[in-house]
Amino acid sequence: MAGTISDVIARRVWDSRGHPTVEVEIVTDGGATGRAIAPAGASRGTREAVDLRDGGTALSGLDVQAALDNVRRRIAPALKGMDATEQAEVDAAILALDGSVLKDSLGGNAVVAASLAVLHAGAAAKAVPLWRHCADLSGAAPSLPLPEIQIFGGGAHAGRRVDIQDFMVMVPGAATFDEAMAATAEIYRAAGSLMHRKGRLVGVADEGGWWPVFDHNEEALETLVRAIEDAGETPGERVVISLDVAASEFGAKGRYRLALEDRELGRDEMIGLLGRWIADYPIASIEDPLAEDDPEGMRDFTAEFGARVQIIGDDYLVTKADLVTAAAADGACNAVLIKVNQVGTVSEALDCLKAARAAGYGTIVSARSGETEDVSISHMAVGFGAGQLKVGSFARSERMAKWNECLRIAEVLGQEAFVAGKPLAATGWADRKQGAA
Numbered sequence: 001m002a003g004t005i006s007d008v009i010a011r012r013v014w015d016s017r018g019h020p021t022v023e024v025e026i027v028t029d030g031g032a033t034g035r036a037i038a039p040a041g042a043s044r045g046t047r048e049a050v051d052l053r054d055g056g057t058a059l060s061g062l063d064v065q066a067a068l069d070n071v072r073r074r075i076a077p078a079l080k081g082m083d084a085t086e087q088a089e090v091d092a093a094i095l096a097l098d099g100s101v102l103k104d105s106l107g108g109n110a111v112v113a114a115s116l117a118v119l120h121a122g123a124a125a126k127a128v129p130l131w132r133h134c135a136d137l138s139g140a141a142p143s144l145p146l147p148e149i150q151i152f153g154g155g156a157h158a159g160r161r162v163d164i165q166d167f168m169v170m171v172p173g174a175a176t177f178d179e180a181m182a183a184t185a186e187i188y189r190a191a192g193s194l195m196h197r198k199g200r201l202v203g204v205a206d207e208g209g210w211w212p213v214f215d216h217n218e219e220a221l222e223t224l225v226r227a228i229e230d231a232g233e234t235p236g237e238r239v240v241i242s243l244d245v246a247a248s249e250f251g252a253k254g255r256y257r258l259a260l261e262d263r264e265l266g267r268d269e270m271i272g273l274l275g276r277w278i279a280d281y282p283i284a285s286i287e288d289p290l291a292e293d294d295p296e297g298m299r300d301f302t303a304e305f306g307a308r309v310q311i312i313g314d315d316y317l318v319t320k321a322d323l324v325t326a327a328a329a330d331g332a333c334n335a336v337l338i339k340v341n342q343v344g345t346v347s348e349a350l351d352c353l354k355a356a357r358a359a360g361y362g363t364i365v366s367a368r369s370g371e372t373e374d375v376s377i378s379h380m381a382v383g384f385g386a387g388q389l390k391v392g393s394f395a396r397s398e399r400m401a402k403w404n405e406c407l408r409i410a411e412v413l414g415q416e417a418f419v420a421g422k423p424l425a426a427t428g429w430a431d432r433k434q435g436a437a
């Protein structure tokens with residue numbers, strides 16, 4: 001059979017932070033090959049799959065020789081002879097081999113690179129584009145996602161210069177994916193010019209967003225609104241703001257410490273602060289507004305604001321189908337971030353996506369802060385019909401490679417496959433003409 005796996009190769013490559021990571025290459029009997037690289041997060045949920053790192057002093061303990069070894073000695077023998085087009089079967093074999101909850105036996109990095117490489121090999125064996133193979137697996141109609149693009153970095157991606165992690169824009173009013181890219185390019189550049197004029201342009205953060213030299217967290221929002229205006233847009237019309245608070249990074253046990261402002265907020269005060277921002281700024285989406293250990297806060301926040309903003313669980317849901325189903329029953333969040341390496345395999349990510357769909361949750365396929373030239377997630381966002389894609393900012397080639405791949409797919413799929421503002425329709429963004437603060 002064309003898709004029968006004949007060889008599994010593991011090699012050490014390097015990610016966008018210059019850290020070692022795992023690449024896996026799959027070869028099939030028919031000569032088809034597939035290759036994928038494990039990404040790496042900096043702000044990580046405690047329930048997400050664990051990468052295997054060697055420890056010690058060399059490479060700051062981040063080397064991945066044990067994970068590579070696991071691919072060569074454990075995963076390769078199990079996968080040889082299996083059909084790369086049968087993703088669920090291959091992933092089940094990998095999971096059986098690992099046998100742990102957090103993938104710390106094989107290593108989340110070994111697992112995700114192997115699973116994604118199989119996905120690529122499966123598409124190659126079928127001689128179809130990766131997004132088409134993903135659509136076959138998901139049963140969804142392929143669509144071009146609404147991009148969510150970072151303008152200012154923060155939190156763990158910017159030396160904790162500000163507490164909030166991502167200040168992003170979305171262009172739900174764009175008619176095409178290309179139009180969303182061009183509008184974002186103008187805003188990104190306008191934001192850079194603003195920082196330059198303030199004497200605060202010092203470079204970019206891990207995901208390419210401008211380095212956040214601000215006196216308080218809200219100043220980033222004020223500056224973002226100004227950048228949107230400088231780009232010739234009316235904030236809240238074609239363009240909306242989206243935040244990843246990544247609250248688990250500075251909150252625990254219902255207390256939230258904003259280091260930049262040297263103050264600590266209780267759960268209700270944190271919700272109050274975000275509520276004021278939602279009232280004062282054209283915010284349509286907020287990720288991890290409360291910490292992963294704060295279901296009460298997440299419930300309260302969703303009850304109060306769930307009808308007007310998309311509330312995404314990232315660290316809170318870690319791409320796990322059962323956590324999404326439970327959160328839906330609990331009234332927490334109304335959308336989920338889908339990061340394959342957070343859960344481990346492509347099949348588990350797909351399960352999460354299906355659980356989200358069943359719960360009426362929005363879905364956002366997402367990159368990690370440590371990325372590479374690997375563009376698998378662009379194809380997954382399209383083929384899973386996820387509706388939204390988050391890959392970081394509008395700079396640095398590990399980010400641009402993913403946006404550019406979507407442009408190539410758009411040419412094949414046609415612009416009518418662009419979902420535009422549909423994923424945010426329930427927030428009423430189109431009916432609300434909010435002014436700037």
Ligand code: 2PG
Pocket residue numbers: 040041042043044156165166207244246314337366367368369370
């Ligand atoms: C997130 C991601 C991507 P990291 O929190 O959503 O921005 O960050 O990969 O560091 O977890």
Ligand code: MG
Pocket residue numbers: 244246287288314315
């Ligand atoms: Mg996040």
